[in-house]
Amino acid sequence: xxxxxxxxxxxxxxxxxxxxxxxGDATTEAPDATGAPSSGPVVVRIxxxxxxxxxxxxxAVLSESYTIFELVYDSMYELNLDGTFTLSLAETADxxxxxxxxxxxxxxGIAFHDxxxxxxxxxxxxxxxxxxxxxxxxxxxxxxxxENIEATAxxxxxxxxxxxxxxxxxQLVFLYVLPKHIWEGEDPVEFENEAMIGSGPFKMVEYRQGxxxxxxxxxxxxxxxxxxxxxxxQTFETPDALxxxxxxxxxxxxxxxxxxxVATLEDDPNVDIYVGAPFAPTVTDIIFNQIDPENxxxxxxxxICTGHPALRDRNVRLxxxxxxxxxxxxxxxxxxNGGPGLTLIPDGLxxxxxxxxxxxxxxxxxxxxxxxxxxxxxxxxxxIRDMPDGSRSLTFRMNWPSDSVDGPRLAxxxxxxxxxxxxxxxxxxxxxxxLTAVCCPAFxxxxxxxxxxxxxxxxxxxxxxxxxEIPTGSSETGYSNPEYDxxxxxxxxxxxxxxxxxxxxxxxxxxHDDVVYVIPYYDPNIQAFRTDRFTGWITxxxxxxxxxxxxxxxxxxxx
Amino acid sequence: xxRSQYILKKFGWALLTIALVLILNFFLxxxxxxxxxxxxxxxxxxxxxxIEAIRVRYGLDKPVINCFETLNPVKVGSCSVNPLDTQFFIxxxxxxxxxxxxxxxxxxxxxxILAERLWNTILLIGAGQILSIIVGAFFGMLAAWKARTSIDxxxxxxxxxxxxxxxxxxxxxxxxxxxxxxxxxGGKATPGLSSYPLWEQWxxxxxxxxxxxxxxxxxxxxxxxxxMRSSLLDVLSxxxxxxxxxxxxxxxxxxxxxxxxxxxxxxxxxxxxNLGFTVAGAVQIETVFSWPGLGGAVFxxxxxxxxxxxxxxxxxxxxxxxxxxxxxxxMYSYLDPRIQAE
Numbered sequence: 001x002x003x004x005x006x007x008x009x010x011x012x013x014x015x016x017x018x019x020x021x022x023x024g025d026a027t028t029e030a031p032d033a034t035g036a037p038s039s040g041p042v043v044v045r046i047x048x049x050x051x052x053x054x055x056x057x058x059x060a061v062l063s064e065s066y067t068i069f070e071l072v073y074d075s076m077y078e079l080n081l082d083g084t085f086t087l088s089l090a091e092t093a094d095x096x097x098x099x100x101x102x103x104x105x106x107x108x109g110i111a112f113h114d115x116x117x118x119x120x121x122x123x124x125x126x127x128x129x130x131x132x133x134x135x136x137x138x139x140x141x142x143x144x145x146x147e148n149i150e151a152t153a154x155x156x157x158x159x160x161x162x163x164x165x166x167x168x169x170x171q172l173v174f175l176y177v178l179p180k181h182i183w184e185g186e187d188p189v190e191f192e193n194e195a196m197i198g199s200g201p202f203k204m205v206e207y208r209q210g211x212x213x214x215x216x217x218x219x220x221x222x223x224x225x226x227x228x229x230x231x232x233x234q235t236f237e238t239p240d241a242l243x244x245x246x247x248x249x250x251x252x253x254x255x256x257x258x259x260x261x262v263a264t265l266e267d268d269p270n271v272d273i274y275v276g277a278p279f280a281p282t283v284t285d286i287i288f289n290q291i292d293p294e295n296x297x298x299x300x301x302x303x304i305c306t307g308h309p310a311l312r313d314r315n316v317r318l319x320x321x322x323x324x325x326x327x328x329x330x331x332x333x334x335x336x337n338g339g340p341g342l343t344l345i346p347d348g349l350x351x352x353x354x355x356x357x358x359x360x361x362x363x364x365x366x367x368x369x370x371x372x373x374x375x376x377x378x379x380x381x382x383x384i385r386d387m388p389d390g391s392r393s394l395t396f397r398m399n400w401p402s403d404s405v406d407g408p409r410l411a412x413x414x415x416x417x418x419x420x421x422x423x424x425x426x427x428x429x430x431x432x433x434x435l436t437a438v439c440c441p442a443f444x445x446x447x448x449x450x451x452x453x454x455x456x457x458x459x460x461x462x463x464x465x466x467x468x469e470i471p472t473g474s475s476e477t478g479y480s481n482p483e484y485d486x487x488x489x490x491x492x493x494x495x496x497x498x499x500x501x502x503x504x505x506x507x508x509x510x511x512h513d514d515v516v517y518v519i520p521y522y523d524p525n526i527q528a529f530r531t532d533r534f535t536g537w538i539t540x541x542x543x544x545x546x547x548x549x550x551x552x553x554x555x556x557x558x559x
Numbered sequence: 560x561x562r563s564q565y566i567l568k569k570f571g572w573a574l575l576t577i578a579l580v581l582i583l584n585f586f587l588x589x590x591x592x593x594x595x596x597x598x599x600x601x602x603x604x605x606x607x608x609x610i611e612a613i614r615v616r617y618g619l620d621k622p623v624i625n626c627f628e629t630l631n632p633v634k635v636g637s638c639s640v641n642p643l644d645t646q647f648f649i650x651x652x653x654x655x656x657x658x659x660x661x662x663x664x665x666x667x668x669x670x671x672i673l674a675e676r677l678w679n680t681i682l683l684i685g686a687g688q689i690l691s692i693i694v695g696a697f698f699g700m701l702a703a704w705k706a707r708t709s710i711d712x713x714x715x716x717x718x719x720x721x722x723x724x725x726x727x728x729x730x731x732x733x734x735x736x737x738x739x740x741x742x743x744x745g746g747k748a749t750p751g752l753s754s755y756p757l758w759e760q761w762x763x764x765x766x767x768x769x770x771x772x773x774x775x776x777x778x779x780x781x782x783x784x785x786x787m788r789s790s791l792l793d794v795l796s797x798x799x800x801x802x803x804x805x806x807x808x809x810x811x812x813x814x815x816x817x818x819x820x821x822x823x824x825x826x827x828x829x830x831x832x833n834l835g836f837t838v839a840g841a842v843q844i845e846t847v848f849s850w851p852g853l854g855g856a857v858f859x860x861x862x863x864x865x866x867x868x869x870x871x872x873x874x875x876x877x878x879x880x881x882x883x884x885x886x887x888x889x890m891y892s893y894l895d896p897r898i899q900a901e
Contacts, residue, residue: 054666134612210851212750236745237849244738
């Protein structure tokens, strides 16, 4: 009996082993790594390191989800790589004299992927869904100005705003139009939307979370029917695998790669590398806690405000700016792939970026002189400068999120550079949640290294420097300047485009003068594609994003 | 103690351990810093109302347990709330009714996510385990039989080297080697083959399994080889083996009928323990080869504060480890009847 059990166990083990081995054997033949036979559909394979969090456009947070939404859905406007907008679902858009009422005419003959016509009803349904679902993280902020939304005809949508806004395009561009007949009756948050019926240039074939997204071309698309037949996004969890995958042709394009891999691929005759601002530009920032005790959020709001008083002095921030060698930071952290930053508004925002400003040059002597003149001397001779009244030394806590790859290196570099000035920094990485807890609205820190992702419209990033955002937790610096606040309010209702640009440029000048942040660099996106597979990728715009609709609908296989 | 008593006792301990782990799991994640409703999202577009709605949806607005609103930061609350309306009891109630909740991050039921991932992990790690057991045990036997010859020393040195290789590093090396030889280096299957015939799909999965399975086998076979070798050496020095040799039995017969069964005990222990951890997945191997398994899911859930997925995964892992140990305990009593007598 005992013996039988043992033999049974061993026999079972052998049996399973045989099966496992069999699987291995079958693999030695036919190394058809990329699938698709030459006569079959034209498939473009894209490697990326992420995966959508959900296919529900309201509930999604990750940019990978938005990449897929852009391909499968349509919205009123299309955002172009140069930062401008063009009409997409709408044939015409008319604003009333007072800027309150917008009338959109929907193009004729647009259908969802399941053949149902897309009408004004679907548009209204989608906008109301986004507006009324509290569990959607972002959508509430894009619909907050909508007072009334209604379909006045089969192909006409009228939106009434609570006040005139200059950037309705950037509010509408992420409000994807969903088919009412599918979403009606579903729980708006819990609906997984796996079939993902949209009207965009690509339609969903199969989605495997964390593995791949398989799309097929919608050759009937009213605006941009793709030239390829299918597009497949495949997830590779390590950068090494991603780089190897394009090197060996398992994918045709990769949407991101570490700067350290550039050298590996540069010599490959079949691979082209491009560096540029990503579709949603991101900024890395050095945050100074400069909140005035008078503006400290109340205890109820969570204010603690323990920031070092020296950082409230513009002279100290200016000296730190002069002591920060941005070029060295770019050379070491980005390996030269990118350029120094200026203000919180990144160059990827195109026309909104104020390129007339001159940055504070790297000049240690000047930095030292500024601190000397302002009275920050080393009173006790310990090598660290002290406050003019001698109350405490210039020792700053410096924190960064522990999930940041570049954080430790940036902190190390800054610590060295600022150390030359006689300023001491205490470095500590923190869990992103813990960092949020000390950041804002607590203001329980001195210096922080973090970053922002940008909207296509500058309003979002400009808002984080306004006084109003101090208690909400969006302001990380506690910066407060009535002149700036007034300009922010002005640009938010300025309907004249050129005037608004002028105001936005003025605002950047003010925060640059006040040294609210030091921006070491704008995060570049490094992408690569195989030149022997597809041609036509768009490489000459302000932003470089090969996974954007603009490229994916025009690329063609190499003949 | 009779066999049934022995088994009953073992079952009792297993159940108690599972219950304790369930309770521990709950508090473990609640003392982590941070608010899962924000999950590190720091964005002015995230409105207060949205955060509140997310909290309500996942029951995070309720007190953790009587007397405590939250555990990190520790916030003392009312002790007189209805215990059935605390996160702890809702968690227990849901678990007992088999409800694992909805992922904070993916908006999908945890049970669905884990089921998908579990199957992938069993496929990969199962194949790796079985291969490493067979290869390891075989070379262990060979080394023991040919003790103190160059075969023995060669096998010994090889297993020590592969056993001490860092898994991640070995994986990357094999990834470079494999991709240069036309092997797929990421994922479980080539995307877009779902319309192909089934055997083509299986062949494709098999190709994707080669590199991760090879990594796994190399890393784990050393351990099995060393244990098999030393335990068989012990047995081979026994008098009854000498007797068997004297009777003129062949090598194979001595090994099969006299030595192996006695030498199996330590190996069964290790196999049982490792089988339990199989479910946990080999996080590193799954990450290097982008294998959509449980290890990767746990890794991602930790980063995103996805408590429901973590709780579910930990539950699954605990139960399998305990079950595997229980099975090992029961196997002992068959392999060596002295054990149940204690």
